[in-house]
Amino acid sequence: MQLINPNSKIDFLGKRKIALGISAFMLFISLIALVPSIRGLNFGIDFTGGSLVEVQFKQAPNIADIREAISPAGYGHAIIQTFGSPEEIIIRVQNKGNSDSSSVSTAILSALKNKFGDQQIDMRRVEFVGPQVGEELTKAGISAVGIAMLAILVYVTFRFELRFALGADAALLHDVMIVLGVFALLGKEFSLPVVAAILAVIGYSLNDTIVVFDRIRENLAANSKLKNPLDEVDVCNASVNQTLSRTLMTSFTTLLVVFALFFLGGEVIHGFAFALLVGIGVGTYSSIFIASPIMLSLAGRFRSSDEELAEMDARP
C-alpha cells in the first residue's frame, strides 16, 4: 500500500513565502498571546509555588459547598475546579507570605472531612511547591530548553554544517514558540510535565528535520559530481519530496500513539499529551516547510525573482 506518490514533485520551496507567511502569522499570534498582560501562560504550581489538593467524592459535590467548607480555615479564595469528572475536585491555593505553607493541604483535607465525612472523600493527590522551589524549577526548565537547543546546534554543526544547524534550530524555536502560544491561547495549565513534553517535541521535530537534511546532504554530494549540477534549491525540493512519504508516515504512527495517550492516558498527563500532539503536528510542518528554506536563505541560495533582478539592473 502506498498513500503518497513516490514521484511527487511538489514545489515546497517555491511556496516558501506562503509557508513563511503562515509561520510568521502563527508566531505573531503566539508572541502576542504570551505577553503576560494580554494572556500569558497559565503557570501551574510547579512554577508559581502553592498547594494543590485533589480529592474524589463518592457523589458529585457542589463547588459552593466545598468553598463553604474550606472558608473558615482561610481558603475561601482558593481555585476550585472539577478534574475530568464531576466527582473529582481540584483545589489550588497560592503560597501566602512566610506561613508554613506545607500545612495548607492538611488544613484543607481536614476541613473537607469535617464537612462531608471521612467516608465521602478519597485523597487522590497533594502537591505543594514552596516559593523557592518554584523559582528553581522555573530556572531549571528554561535552562533545560536552552541547553538542549545549544547541544543540538553543536551536534548538527559537527555532523552537517552550521547553516543546517541554524536551520534546524530555527525550526525548533518555531515549534516551541507555537506550542507555548497554543498553551497561552487556550489557557491550559503549564506544568513541569509540559516542559518535558516540549523537550520531547524538540527531539522529535529535530528527528524529522535531520532526516530531510540528511537526504539534502546526500543529494548535494551526488549533485556536485554531475557535469551540470542542479541548483541547490531544486536539490532541496527533490529531497523534501523524496522523504515526504517517510515524514508523513512517521508522524502518523507517532500521532496514533499520542492520540491513545491523549484520550486514554488519564487526566494527570492530559497536558503532557496535548503538548506532544500540538508539537508533533507543528514539528512535521516545520521540517517540511521551514527548516530547509531557512537553511538555504542563510546560505543566500535563493534566486531573486525577475522583478527584483530588473530592479537591481535599473539601479545606477
Add this chain to the structure above:
Amino acid sequence: MHAYPRWKIWLILITLVLSVMASLPNVTSVPSWWPSSLSKPMNLGLDLKGGIHLVVDVDVDVAVAHNVEEEVSTVRSILRQHKIRYKKLDAKGHSILLTLKNSSDHEKALALLKDALPKYSVEGQGGSFVFTVTEAEAKEIKHNAVEQSIEVIRQRIDALGTTEPVIARQGERRILVEIPGFNDSAAAKALIGRTAVLEFKLVDEKGDLDQALQGNIPPGDIIVYGKEEIRNGKPFKQPYLLKKRTELSGSLVADARVSIDSRYNEHAVTLKFNSKGARTFDRLTKAHVGERFAIILEGEVNSAPVIRERISGGSAQITGSFTASEAHNLAIVLRAGALPAPVKIVEERSIGPSLGQDSIDEGFNSIIIGSIMVLIFMLIYYKLFGLVANIALIFNMLLIVAVMSMIGATLTLPGMAGIVLTIGMAVDANVLIFERIREELNIGKTPLAAIDSGYAKAFSTIVDANITTLIAAIVLFQFGTGPVKGFAVTLSVGIIASMFTAIMVTRAIIALTTENRGRIKKLSI
C-alpha cells in the same frame, strides 16, 4: 546478498532470551535458581504505587549559630576559670564578640582562647576580640547537620512501620523523603517537621515575673511561654520566668513510651533517661525539692511541675491533654532525638493509592491500544515487511522492560508516556528503511540489492536522528525531577533499544527468510 553473519544471529537470540528472562519477574514470580541480576521487577514510581514524596530543607545556618552559642559557654567558663573579667560576651551570626574589662589581659586571653577555639579565626586588639568560624568548619557543621537530620528523620519514619522508605540527601541542604504506600500526608509531615528539642530548666522562684515582663529580666534568666490556650474567650500564653541554663536535654533520653497519666486518665509520654541523664536528674531533684521544674518542648513550656521529692529512677512523665496519636507521635520524635536544626518542607508530591492504580491502568491501556494501532497500520501499509517491523517492535518493548528491570530504573506515569512515544518512534527507523527500499525498487534495482542499499543508506540517517533525540532526553534527565526523570529514562532506553531491534533484528529476519530462496522476484513491501 552475502550470507548473514552467524554471530549477529546468536547475539540477537541471546538478547532475546535474556530479555524474556529479565522481563519475567514483572509478571510472575521466578524460581530460586533464576540469575539474581534478572530477578528484579521494575520499580514503580510513587506516582504509580501511591505514597508520600517530600523535600525537606534543613536550616543549616541555625546549626552553625547553635554551634557558635555553645562555644560562647566554653569561652565563658575558660574566662571564669582564669579569673579574666569581661564586659561583653555575645554570639552574633558566625562570630563570638568579646570585650575584656582590662585590656592588659589581652595577650593572656588570646593565648587561652586560641587553644580552646582551634576552628575559629581571630581578630582583635586592646581587649576586644572577634572569633569567627572558619569557612571549612562552617561547611563541616552544615554537612553534619544535614547528615544528622537524615538519621533522625529515618528513625522517625521507620517508626511508622512502612516498607522501603527512601531518605536521602538532595543537593547541599535538602533531604528527599519518600514513603511508598503511605497516604497520611498530614501525619508524615507532622512527624518530620518537628524539631523535638526537649529541655528541662528550673523555674526562677525568687525572681519577679511581673517585673521581668516589664523588661527587667534578672541576669541569667529568660522568659518562656506556655502553649496557647483560650482564657476568658481570648488567646493566652502563660509566661514563665526560668533560669537560662538547660539542666537536662532530650539528648539524654534513652527511651520514650506512651503511657496513661493515672491522675487524669490521659495519654502521656514517659521518658527514660540514660545513665548520665538519670544521675543528673537525681542530683537535680535532690537539690531543688519544693521548686518547679519546667519541661520545654520545642520552645514552649509544656508543664512546670513542682519537685515533691528526689527522683532517682531516671524517668519523667510529660503530660498535656494529648490525644492518643499526639502522644504516640511525641514518643516517636523524642525517641529519635532532636533535629540539629529546624527543617521546613519545601515540596510535597503525594499520591493516594486510588490515583496511583488509575494511572497504572490508564498508562497501560494507552500503551496497549497505541501499539495495537501501530501494529495494524504497519501490517497494512508494509505487508510482510510490516510484519517483520512488528516483530521488532514487540521485541523492542520487551527489551525496554528488561533493561528497565535490570538497571533498577523507576517506572513513572510520564515514563509510561515515554514508552508510548518510543513505540511511535521505533517504527520510524523501519519506515525510513522500507521507504528507502521502495525507492531503490522504483529506480529498478533487484529486490535483494534494494534491501541491501535500503539498509545501508538509511543507517546514518537513523543514527543522526536518534542521537539528536537522545540529546534532548539526556538534558531532560539532568534537569528533571521524579516522574519527569522517568520519562527521560524510558525515552533514552527506548531509543537505544529501537536502534538494535529496528535495524539489526529486522535485517536478520529478512536475511534469514530470503537466504535460501534463490532469486526473489517481488518483495511484499
